[in-house]
Amino acid sequence: MSVAASPALPLGDHLCENGFECVEILPSTNDAHGGVIVDLKDPMDPEIFASLLKSSLLQWKKQRKDGVWIKLPIELVNLVEIAIKEGFWYHHAEPNYVMLVYWIPKTGCTIPPNASHRVRIAAIVLNDKKEMLVVKEKRGKFHGIGVWKPPTGVVDAGEEIFEAAIREVKEETGIDTEFLEVLGFRQEHNIFFGKSDLTFLCMLHPLSFDIKRQELEIEAAQWMPFEEYAAQPFNQKHESFKYTIELCIAKMERVYTGLCPRPVSSFFSKDLSYVYLNTKDLDKSS
């Protein structure tokens, strides 16, 4: 390998070995799994990037690295094609960046997969008159079929499930609630670009009663007698919605226990986590 360091390439790292060789490579950090991460932030001339990428891959191969990650902010989209032509592929993308990846060893690639699921909540809010909080939506698959349904919504990355349920009810109907428990959940496949959906059916207790619907997404909202909600032909026809009705009935009869959140510290993350458990049964244990 030649001595390639040059003041014309001001953006790379200089890597010197044994005092003899000096080659310029992309700035990178090591990850915890034997790979390297390149997190480019500033613009780079495409020809310089192409040259640095080639010399970097040679170095990383010598160093027996395995996975190579390159994060390119959307402003550096002009470098994506160069990396793909060098053998990289897409790992994931978010609105403002794309993450490219490459696997150096000839043995099996253990690059972990991208996020695979969307998480949703459906919020069962029953008041003391056995009325259920229901909405009609302006968009989506429920629009135009005349069905009254519980408030539903997406749990964002970083958001707690019980907090998402409280937030969605408040956003769609203006009703304040306290969270009681997760009654159960449903997993569905191939909903959205081949990903899977996990929907947590949550039970909440209303703390206010005057509905103020969100006008952008919600056509109508009301407190509906539970019997009337359950009798909708749509709910009788679709198995997963029939279970919602059965769970509500069991809950009103006080014979059903779901899972309640308890805060815990996490081994994997600095952020607060929650476990969801049948705390009623757990408290019976010695």
Added chain:
Amino acid sequence: MSVAASPALPLGDHLCENGFECVEILPSTNDAHGGVIVDLKDPMDPEIFASLLKSSLLQWKKQRKDGVWIKLPIELVNLVEIAIKEGFWYHHAEPNYVMLVYWIPKTGCTIPPNASHRVRIAAIVLNDKKEMLVVKEKRGKFHGIGVWKPPTGVVDAGEEIFEAAIREVKEETGIDTEFLEVLGFRQEHNIFFGKSDLTFLCMLHPLSFDIKRQELEIEAAQWMPFEEYAAQPFNQKHESFKYTIELCIAKMERVYTGLCPRPVSSFFSKDLSYVYLNTKDLDKSS
């Protein structure tokens, strides 16, 4: 608008309005939310793509479309920069394609977010001698700290949770199992590129007993007396692992009920779905 149709642009759709105008746009289909989807498969000259994209956006604006999706396979990476320069941004990417998106209206963007969660299982397998199936891992955060832990793994998009639990136990230890129930679950944030993790703690019953560990990822595997597993200082130190021990004890004392899967048809997907419910309580209900 000029009559722009030309045999030199063989890849676009010809859109004629009122018999007067004829403009070439990118081939697209309508989605269910008022937007359009461009699913390019064949190579296209970048200049032609740039020109068609501009005329298409003009047309879609006239048609009052809202979201515009462009799916570009990795072979067409040379077109990504052109779309980004036209105002598109990344929605998501998978190994072999990137999905770009653009929002036409001036009102709030309702493009749904990308998948937000990874889903994992941890598999509790206890035999009749109150021994637990445990492993030591060769990689990751558990490597090198000497902890015996239950088999764990990722639930792939499209995979059922209980099937993933059975598969991971078989892959890591060679043990056949039947699935009993989900004891509870844990949500953790900022684990992997800002996404959240959902880990389902699953209870399984062993159907075989001779361990055959997977050599790539597993350093060692054994049946360990439950008391010995529980007594590991690591498990006493970390709250979420202490809950695992409490749940196992409650389960061995037969006082705990979790959630069991039941198959249901889905309103949203053609694929078979499962709901996970406290079926023991539900069966008590009238």
